[in-house]
Amino acid sequence: MSTYRSSSQIYAPVHAAVPPPSHPPRRIVRPGRTGRAGRMGRRAAAVLVLPYVALLLVGGLGPAGYAVVKSLQNESETGFGGLSSYRRVVTDLRFAETFGNVALTMVIWLPLMLLGVVGLALLVDASPGRFGTTMRFVYYLPGALTGVANFMLWLFLLDPGQSPVAFLWHGFGHHTLGEVAQPGNLPYILAAMLFFQGAGTWVVVLTGGLNSISEDLLEAARLDGAGAWGIAWRVKLPMIRPWLGYLALLNLAYGFQLFLEPQVLSQVTHGLIAPQWTPNQLGFSYAYQILDTPMAAAMSVILLTVTLGVGLLVVRRSGLFDDER
Known part of the structure; x- marks a missing residue:
């Protein structure tokens, strides 16, 4: 008797033991319920966003639109003046100087x-x-001294007759507040003021970003042989890059709006610092000294355009909103 068996006879039991492929049961989605949930989510989002939109319209877009309309009036504010206000602002010799100071x-x-x-x-x-x-x-404490309080503290520090660091000013040959607060020293004085006022708040913000880094990622870097410096440079800094962009963006916006510190410093030094040292101060002088509202409005529109342009550049370079795309 022949013992030969065909391949179909050999593998038949195997094929029979393997169950035919089956597709997983499809999940039944009820359009009505999904649509209702989506509508509720959109309504909830609208309710949350509505107060911000209202404030943006009242405190942001409304005044900006009014400034644009006002800047297109003529000097007497009785008719359409075109770009004459912008032309008078740009040709003002103090215009470029104020932006250079900032x-x-x-x-x-x-x-x-x-x-x-x-x-x-x-x-x-x-x-x-x-x-x-x-x-x-401790780092956050100086952030509580904002505005006039911060300025008064620095005014006390800058006066060699009262400052606890008077020996430092005497070493530079300065014996009065006027000698310390020279126009050439003002950028350094303002930089120190602004750093002291805002550094603590931003330390808290960046620490929150650092705390959000996964411990598993840090442990993996340590297992790969990275030391403290390597982890900080190659892991932590790239992970908080959006926070750094946010820091640069808000501080740039604040820098273009400088007004209080140079304005009050100009007064306490009896005009040693020019009262139009920043663009905001120049716009203030247009509005309340020469009473030219169209020029003041044109200055505000120019300042807004420059700030938005620089802010957009920072956002694109820092990838601040990349994760939201």
Whole structure:
């Protein structure tokens, strides 16, 4: 008897043992219920966004639109003047000088803010337990001194006759407030004021960003042989890049709006500092000294355009909103 068996006979039991492929049961989606949930979500989002939109219209877009309309009036505000107000502002010899003063201040202040805040935030993040929490609170304390309070503190520090660091001013040959607050020193003075006022708040913000980094990611870097410096440079800094962009964006916007510090410093030094040292001060003088509202409105529109342009550049370079695309 022949013992030959065909391949179909050999593999038949195997094929029979394998169940035919089956598709997973389809999930039944009820369009009515999904649509209702979607509508409820959109309504909830609208309710949350509506107060901000209202405030944006009242406090932002409304005044901006009014400034644009006002800037297109003629000098007597009785008719359409076209771009004459913008032409008079741009040809003012103080116009370029004010932007140059602000630019010089930010060239000194922003790198100091970025390096100082990042360094302090990394130290706080690397500090264990209560010490890190205490230092975070200590760094935040100067942020409570805002506006006039911060200025008064610095005015006390800058006066060699009353300052606890008078020996420092005497070493530079300065014996009066007028000698310290020379126009050439003002960018450095403002940079120190702004850093002292805002550094603590930003240390808290960046520390929150550092705390959001996964511990598994940090442990993997340690297993790969990375030390503290390597983790900070190659892991932590790239992970908080959006926070750094946010820091640069808001501080740039604040820098273009400088008004209080140079304005009051000009008054206490009896005009030693020019009362039109920043673009905001120049716009203020247009509105309340020469009573030319169209020029003041044109200055505000120019300042808004420059601020938005620089802000857009920072957002694109820093990838601030990349994760939301």
